[in-house]
Amino acid sequence: MVLQVRNLQTCFFTPQGVVRAVDRLSFSLQAGKVLGLVGESGSGKSMTGLSILGLIDHPGRTTAGEIILKGRDLLKLTEEERERTRGKEVGMIFQDPLTSLNPVLTIGYQITETILSHQRISKREAWEQGVNWLKRLGLTHGDRIMNSYPFQLSGGMRQRVMIAAALALQPDLLIADEPTTALDLTVQAQIIQEIKRLQKENASAIIFITHDLGVVAELADEIAVMYAGSLVEYGEIEKIFDHPQHPYTKALLESRMNLGEKQVKFIPGLPPNLNNLPVDQCSFAPRCPMVCQRCWEKRPFLSFTSSGQLAACHLVEDRGRRENSVVIGA
Amino acid sequence: MLSEGRFLQKIGKHCLARLGITILLILIAVALLAPFLTTYQPTAVDLYAVDQGPSLSHPMGTDNLGRDILTRCLYGGRVSLAVGFTAVAISLALGIVYGTISGFVGGWLDKVMMGIMDGFLALPNILLVVAFYIFLEPGLTSVVLVIGGTSWMQVARLVRTQFFSLKQQEFVQAARVLNTPGYKIITRHLLPNCFVPVMVMSIINIGHAIITESSLSFLGLGIPQHEPSWGNMLMGGQMTLLKGSWWQTVFPGMFIVITVLSINFLGDAIRDSLDVRR
Amino acid sequence: MSLLELKEVTKFYFQGEGFLMGKRKNVIRAVDQVSLSLKIGESLGLVGESGCGKSTLAKMVLGLEKPDKGQVYFRGQDIFHTPQNSLRKYRQEVQLVFQDSLAAFNPRLRVREIMREPLENFYPEEKSSYLQRSIEILELVGLHSECLGSYPHELSGGQRQRLGIARALVSQPKLLVCDEAIANLDVSLQGQILTLFQQLKEKLGLSYLFISHHLPAVQYLVDKIVVMYSGRIVEILPREHLIREAKHPYTLSLLDALPIHHPRERKKRRIILPGEACCSAHGCRFHPRCPKAKEICSKIEPTLRGEKDHLLACHLMPY
Numbered sequence: 001m002v003l004q005v006r007n008l009q010t011c012f013f014t015p016q017g018v019v020r021a022v023d024r025l026s027f028s029l030q031a032g033k034v035l036g037l038v039g040e041s042g043s044g045k046s047m048t049g050l051s052i053l054g055l056i057d058h059p060g061r062t063t064a065g066e067i068i069l070k071g072r073d074l075l076k077l078t079e080e081e082r083e084r085t086r087g088k089e090v091g092m093i094f095q096d097p098l099t100s101l102n103p104v105l106t107i108g109y110q111i112t113e114t115i116l117s118h119q120r121i122s123k124r125e126a127w128e129q130g131v132n133w134l135k136r137l138g139l140t141h142g143d144r145i146m147n148s149y150p151f152q153l154s155g156g157m158r159q160r161v162m163i164a165a166a167l168a169l170q171p172d173l174l175i176a177d178e179p180t181t182a183l184d185l186t187v188q189a190q191i192i193q194e195i196k197r198l199q200k201e202n203a204s205a206i207i208f209i210t211h212d213l214g215v216v217a218e219l220a221d222e223i224a225v226m227y228a229g230s231l232v233e234y235g236e237i238e239k240i241f242d243h244p245q246h247p248y249t250k251a252l253l254e255s256r257m258n259l260g261e262k263q264v265k266f267i268p269g270l271p272p273n274l275n276n277l278p279v280d281q282c283s284f285a286p287r288c289p290m291v292c293q294r295c296w297e298k299r300p301f302l303s304f305t306s307s308g309q310l311a312a313c314h315l316v317e318d319r320g321r322r323e324n325s326v327v328i329g330a
Numbered sequence: 331m332l333s334e335g336r337f338l339q340k341i342g343k344h345c346l347a348r349l350g351i352t353i354l355l356i357l358i359a360v361a362l363l364a365p366f367l368t369t370y371q372p373t374a375v376d377l378y379a380v381d382q383g384p385s386l387s388h389p390m391g392t393d394n395l396g397r398d399i400l401t402r403c404l405y406g407g408r409v410s411l412a413v414g415f416t417a418v419a420i421s422l423a424l425g426i427v428y429g430t431i432s433g434f435v436g437g438w439l440d441k442v443m444m445g446i447m448d449g450f451l452a453l454p455n456i457l458l459v460v461a462f463y464i465f466l467e468p469g470l471t472s473v474v475l476v477i478g479g480t481s482w483m484q485v486a487r488l489v490r491t492q493f494f495s496l497k498q499q500e501f502v503q504a505a506r507v508l509n510t511p512g513y514k515i516i517t518r519h520l521l522p523n524c525f526v527p528v529m530v531m532s533i534i535n536i537g538h539a540i541i542t543e544s545s546l547s548f549l550g551l552g553i554p555q556h557e558p559s560w561g562n563m564l565m566g567g568q569m570t571l572l573k574g575s576w577w578q579t580v581f582p583g584m585f586i587v588i589t590v591l592s593i594n595f596l597g598d599a600i601r602d603s604l605d606v607r608r
Numbered sequence: 609m610s611l612l613e614l615k616e617v618t619k620f621y622f623q624g625e626g627f628l629m630g631k632r633k634n635v636i637r638a639v640d641q642v643s644l645s646l647k648i649g650e651s652l653g654l655v656g657e658s659g660c661g662k663s664t665l666a667k668m669v670l671g672l673e674k675p676d677k678g679q680v681y682f683r684g685q686d687i688f689h690t691p692q693n694s695l696r697k698y699r700q701e702v703q704l705v706f707q708d709s710l711a712a713f714n715p716r717l718r719v720r721e722i723m724r725e726p727l728e729n730f731y732p733e734e735k736s737s738y739l740q741r742s743i744e745i746l747e748l749v750g751l752h753s754e755c756l757g758s759y760p761h762e763l764s765g766g767q768r769q770r771l772g773i774a775r776a777l778v779s780q781p782k783l784l785v786c787d788e789a790i791a792n793l794d795v796s797l798q799g800q801i802l803t804l805f806q807q808l809k810e811k812l813g814l815s816y817l818f819i820s821h822h823l824p825a826v827q828y829l830v831d832k833i834v835v836m837y838s839g840r841i842v843e844i845l846p847r848e849h850l851i852r853e854a855k856h857p858y859t860l861s862l863l864d865a866l867p868i869h870h871p872r873e874r875k876k877r878r879i880i881l882p883g884e885a886c887c888s889a890h891g892c893r894f895h896p897r898c899p900k901a902k903e904i905c906s907k908i909e910p911t912l913r914g915e916k917d918h919l920l921a922c923h924l925m926p927y
Binding site for chain 3: 499
């Protein structure tokens with residue numbers, strides 16, 4: 001088990017109130033597996049990634065929980081120790097490579113610096129490693145790219161550079177936050193293919209954060225669906241795509257548009273205002289097509305379904321109780 | 331912890347701004363109420379009290395002609411503050427008009443206008459000032475005109491650059507698609523969104539204007555010695571500084587520094603409060 | 609008579625302009641001899657990836673930029689060679705909805721002032737009706753009159769996009785240009801806005817020039833789809849043909865690049881294009897990436913031809 005997250009809570013303390021961006025999130029990830037962390041804006045998926053990396057800034061703070069990476073609780077480390085884990089143990093890829101890369105330094109400089117900060121090797125060796133990684137990501141003119149500046153490369157190439165730089169340190173865990181969202185569809189298809197290929201060779205654990213269910217369908221072994229900061233469904237990807245248990249997951253899967261559809265399905269209403277979200281009701285209740293009285297009075301806990309998924313819904317709980325399954329409290 | 335430190339920083343900055351505003355208001359009030367605050371006349375010569383250090387009867391000492399320095403500082407404040415605000419008002423008026431035309435029309439007109447302006451900027455300030463004084467007599471009006479006439483270029487360049495970048499923004503393109511006439515695009519979309527940086531620059535320019543006035547007076551090109559201004563007090567005091575009569579320069583200098591600092595804090599506060607999104 | 613017609617519209621950009629006049633290093637043809645037409649009540653979808661020229665084309669349709677070659681006709685009149693008054697009439701009939709809803713509004717203006725601007729421009733005599741009209745249009749797009757006092761950044765992304773649509777509808781246009789109007793929205797909101805577009809189409813008889821890379825959305829809303837690559841049109845097809853009868857290799861790879869629906873489709877054989885969109889100097893623009901390129905493709909640029917309403921620019925699949 002590479003990563004175990006237990007009851008993670010990250011809150012933002014604003015003058016308007018407390019925003020529970022990540023609300024008692026728990027999941028685990030094994031080596032070599034890809035977890036698709038799915039949700040819309042405000043669901044808390046990016047915040048989860050940032051919490052694991054320890055990049056939550058004022059006025060936010062990780063207030064509770066455990067992030068256990070290979071046996072060590074990251075939240076119990078000091079700031080310096082935390083910094084040392086970034087890159088070497090937990091790698092990251094963000095959405096916009098143009099802003100993640102320093103525009104005035106060459107690619108080569110940035111990659112070699114990254115490698116050298118975690119390995120004691122010569123500059124020449126670091127350069128060789130960099131070129132090799134670029135090659136593995138499909139960029140054959142490694143030397144030319146190493147000598148270029150970020151603005152000279154296209155979006156897809158920049159993103160590959162980012163992935164190469166992240167993987168070069170061979171982290172145990174890689175967090176990718178919407179890495180393909182800003183790219184053209186055809187380029188996205190290429191990058192996904194590269195990631196799939198490298199996944200087979202490399203065996204890092206990956207948390208792939210995205211709102212795009214199609215990308216998740218391509219890459220993920222497991223999927224965790226988030227809404228308003230909490231986990232609403234979690235399980236193996238095929239099971240969830242076949243039999244989604246939570247109404248939000250169902251709605252999300254149904255609202256994807258197929259070619260040739262005559263009708264557009266969508267989820268009515270707006271995503272909730274995270275400020276001072278009430279704790280004693282289900283956060284999806286205002287938009288849920290199957291809402292009942294209990295949903296407004298009590299917050300549902302995650303419970304197992306008979307197919308082995310976890311879902312936080314009263315209806316699922318009922319079904320579980322009827323079938324005598326275990327209830328997991330949060 | 332990191333979060334607490336940053337929070338204190340925010341309060342601190344806020345305090346500084348309030349401190350600045352308070353001090354500035356006190357200074358303005360004091361300058362206006364000068365006649366009521368001292369019994370001396372700013373031009374009253376008293377040859378029995380020449381070059382005296384600070385004492386009970388003259389809290390800031392006296393100068394070469396026995397004039398009370400505190401009184402001259404207060405009356406001098408009127409001059410310096412008036413020059414500061416008026417000169418900046420002139421530079422704003424000139425700069426905004428010039429920058430608007432150049433920035434909105436663009437193309438060859440912009441290149442020509444900026445070329446002319448760069449020509450002015452290339453000349454050393456002193457040369458420009460001296461050129462002005464070929465036509466003007468030293469005095470309050472001329473100082474204001476000179477300072478205003480040599481600092482409008484900064485404002486023009488800022489406005490023009492802002493216009494160029496704003497013109498590319500979607501909401502300006504939207505206004506064109508919505509058939510909004512040019513003058514309305516300028517007054518409703520372009521100028522208001524330049525307002526904050528131009529205002530901040532102007533506030534800081536007030537400080538510069540006061541210092542420039544001091545420099546000009548120091549060089550003998552500003553306010554003649556008779557009427558006090560902080561600048562010409564510095565000039566008058568420079569000889570006696572070597573003798574050890576520090577009060578003739580330190581006190582006016584202090585007034586200049588405090589005023590300019592307060593103005594800068596005020597500029598920060600205004601910039602923060604004018605941002606609609608905060 | 610067609611509502612909108614583009615004839616051989618071309619726009620160049622120069623990269624690396626030399627210091628001396630006339631020394632132009634790289635000429636980029638952002639839009640290259642594009643011709644298309646739109647009938648009254650018809651909607652057209654413009655599909656393509658970055659660098660294909662669709663945004664530049666939109667700007668020329670809106671009169672924001674002038675084509676270097678070619679003409680843009682609206683109701684038979686060349687919009688760039690008419691006196692100013694006609695351009696005003698044109699502006700009333702053609703409006704725009706942006707992609708980035710935050711940048712589309714002056715951050716210092718409230719909603720009521722934002723709505724007021726087109727009302728003042730197009731109905732200068734009817735000042736007393738402005739408030740009433742604003743509320744009517746806002747309700748038409750699903751916004752409550754409560755938001756009149758808000759600033760754009762205080763609204764949610766979906767609400768802002770609706771505001772953009774409302775503002776565009778004030779002049780009662782006949783053609784609405786939507787430049788990636790749903791791209792920045794959450795998945796659940798995309799469906800809402802798309803439904804709104806469809807309702808407006810039916811209620812108001814609007815035509816759309818719908819620019820998007822979201823193929824299912826385009827297919828849902830429009831009658832005709834135009835596929836662009838590197839400044840040229842590579843295929844024009846009716847919406848029904850998109851799923852099974854698309855012919856151009858680029859269109860086919862776009863279709864293959866669509867996200868899959870279920871993990872079991874992972875094994876499906878798909879065309880993955882190498883490289884990225886770039887301009888090739890000779891022959892077909894697409895040939896460096898085309899999986900089916902032959903020698904002729906690198907030499908001669910194919911022309912757009914075909915039968916009826918399905919046109920194609922490809923050497924390999926002559927009609």
